[in-house]
Amino acid sequence: MRQACILLLLAFMTACTYTAKITDGATAVDRKQYDVAVPMLQREYKKAKSRKEKGEVAMNLGAALRETGQDEKALDWFQLAYDNSAGPEALREKAAALKRLERYEEAINVYTDLGFEIGSKYEFRRDISGAELAQTWLDAEKAGKDRAFTVAPAEFNSRQADYAPVPFEQRLIFTSDRSAAAGDETFNWTGRGFTDLFVVDLDGSNSVTAFDDLINTVDHEGTPTFSPDGKQMIFTRCTAPAKREDAYCGLYVSERVGEGWSSARPLPFVKPGANYMHPALTADGKRLFFSALLEDGWGGYDIYVTDRKADGSWGDPALMNRAINTQGNEQFPSIDADTLYFSSDGLEGMGGLDIFRTHPLKNGRYAVPKNLQIPVNSGADDFGFSVVNREGSGLSATMTGYFSSARPGGAGSDDIYTYTRRVLPPPPVDPTPIVYKNVLDVTVVEKIYEDPTNPSSRVLGVRPIPNATIIASVGEQSRTVNTDEEGRLSLVLVDDQAYQFRAEREEYLAAEGRFSSLNLPKDPDAPNQRYELELELDKIFRNQEVVLKNIYYDFDKSFIRDDAQPTLNNLTALLKRNPDIRIELGSHTDCQGRAGYNQTLSQARAQAAVDYLVQQGIDQSRVEAKGYGKEQLIEECICERCTEEQHQRNRRTSFRILE
Known part of the structure; x- marks a missing residue:
């Protein structure tokens, strides 16, 4: 995957x-x-x-x-x-x-x-x-322990990537970059084609054909979901506005027209410049789950849900709770009756993405996600779980379906596997009264630099900061406490609260974080749960350069591009959290070009970054622009022989704390 x-x-x-x-x-x-x-x-x-x-x-x-x-x-x-x-x-x-x-x-x-x-x-x-x-x-x-699942590779796998199987009208729709995909260009990530949707009949013939021509394009298409009446499809498409621009993935909808499908249009809530994917409709078609990488998420990709209104439109998507979404990636949701299956690399698992399941409890809460374990999950990425059929009842019941995996030994890179699940006898009931408890461990950490005196040196990891100050706030109430020798504060959570945290320590820049206890599980099978939140403090290095990542300029231009704004927004937030510091924003060019030209261009770029911060509400007196041209190269190479990567490292924007 x-x-x-x-x-x-x-x-x-x-x-x-x-x-x-x-x-x-x-x-x-x-x-x-x-x-x-x-x-x-x-x-x-x-x-x-x-x-x-x-x-x-x-x-x-x-x-x-x-x-x-x-x-x-x-x-x-x-x-x-x-x-x-x-x-x-x-x-x-x-x-x-x-x-x-x-x-x-x-x-x-x-x-x-x-x-x-x-x-x-x-x-x-x-x-x-x-x-x-x-x-x-x-x-x-x-050891041969009794297990619920048995799995086997599907017979229609190819030597390319085949994944995300979805049942539809006695057929299976899946995503693949096999050679029959539309378009002739090579996707340089894989060396193969771009992904399209394919159909395989479930009559045993294993005959695979391409999906509708209006859906499959020269871009990436995949991971569809269908309305209960089969007349509407929502799927993922990744497009680039122009060949040399970045591609983003969105959710698209298409209506059935005879035996084919209409041209697709994006769902209204999909914002440009963000990634949405992996839609999953409930059996009644009234709720849509999907995965997205958005600013309001908890980190990485998260699962969102939106409800269909009476007029058929979709409401504003809601972020699912912290029992499901983590600081890692949650993707590939699928629905079977009231059970939600999804994949995560942030929950504890076997490595890569693992498949988990959960189901609704009372009052909008979901049960603690359970790992499907071996043999469905492996050390590799496992994802795209779907249910096709159920037979029997009670302990004789079986469930069959498909999932996809990147595990070794398959026919291609990603492969589709069949599974059969039988019901195992339930564990004995514990008569002890259940007491529910959710605990949040807030840990204050700092970066470990390869050179402890240089914030631009390689980061080796993080370590806890003992005796840091944490200001914990809920609504209008707040309290100030110190972390223990492990840099940790353990807090018993009150249900359905929005917590705000601020961490401080002398000679460090303050950091902030948030955690929501909204709809955390009260699951009889797992009544005690612990959650984690890290607050990372940056040590203050006066008059030392800190390189800002992902700030790029167009050739011969100084204006702030859209892709640089998130980094400058983060710097804005840092300055607002730490109102007593004053910084210099510096811009550097590579070794190419005339010195005078580079000096003028770098000064204009530094000033553009400063102007952006001022527009975001930072006082002009706290930020100073400095263009360095090619005076302070960090790559030691003969200019004519420098690689593009070395030139790029020299073309940097940085800041230093002046006071």
Whole structure:
């Protein structure tokens, strides 16, 4: 599933670039053209002379192999990267690959060593506990423990990516980039085509045909859902306004016209410049669940729900609660009766995305999500769960359907699997009265820098800050407390409250966070639940450059582009949280061009960034613009021989705290 742009699983990735001029492997990785990057990086590694260069190339090659579903090969390159001074991040990637390959004990050892190396056991605690739990499930599976599910690969899988199966009128609609997909262009992430919808008959013939021509286009299409009467379809389409612009995914609707479908239009609530995907309608067609990456979310992709109004239009989408949505990614919702299935890499699981299920309780609450475990879930990404049929009742009942997985051993990159689920005997009832309790652990942390004196050096992880001050607010009430020696404050939550937190410590910039206890579960099967919130404080480094990421300018221009605004908005929020600091905003060019021209351009760019902050309400006296031209390059390379990645690192916007 990592192979398709339509899924967009990277937490900080907001779009995929369709076309770009690529001259080196690092740039190919940066532009997410991983299939293009692999052979380029293999050649570059052979030519690399220094350990630093070898480490950088090996790290990029490991990432490219990871993103094209080649974890076994990626392991060796991440180890080579670490051996050539790429730092702890290379071992972190190796450990994650080991989890995806279900080599949990090895992964635990690597995570443990990493904790000692960077000086923070806290950083990898969830990785280790997840691997320990997965190993327990794996051991139970090997011991022949009675299980509810049996699975097998579907016979219609191809050597390409096949995923997200959805039943529709005795057929199965699924997403694939197999060679029959529309369009002739190659998607450089995967080296294959763009995704389309396909149909397979469930009569045993396994005959696969392309879906409607008006739906399948040269863009990405996938993950449909159908109204109860079969007359309306909502699906995902990822488009770019122009060939060299970024593509975003939206939800589109189409009506049935005879045996075909009408041209699709986006749903009205879909905002431009954001990603919406994976729609799922309830059986009555009155509710729509979907996954989106939006500013009001809890982190990564979250699941939203919207209700159909009496006039047929959709209401404003609502973010589902924190028991379901995490700071990771929640995607691929599907509905069977009152049960919600979805995939998450933020809830505790076996590695990658795991499939979970939950169901409504009273008063709009949902049960604590339950991991479907082995054999439905694996160390790889597992997603797109659908129910096709039920037979029998009671303990003799069975349920059959399909799901998709990137696990090794399949026919292609992502494959579709069939499953049969039978009902297991219920556990004995505990007569003890149930007491419900939800606890939030708020932990104040700081970055661990490779060079503790340099905020622009590599970040190795985070560690707790003991005895930090936390101001916790609910409505008009607030209280101030200090964290313990582990940097933690544990708080018993009151139902249906919006909590605001502010963390402070001398010589650090203040941080803020939020948590909602709205509709948290009261689940008899799991009455005690713990949730986590991190508040990250940035240490104050006076007169030291801090590079602002994702601020780019058009060639020979100084205006602030739309894609730079989120970073500057974050800086605005930081300044408002810390009203006593004054900063310099600096702009730097690369080594190319005349010095005088670069100086003038960089000053104009720095001033444009300052003007943007002032427009957002920051006092002019607190921000100062400084253009450096090419005076302070951070990449040591001969200008004519610098790679595009090195030029890009030199073309940076930064800030420094003056007082």
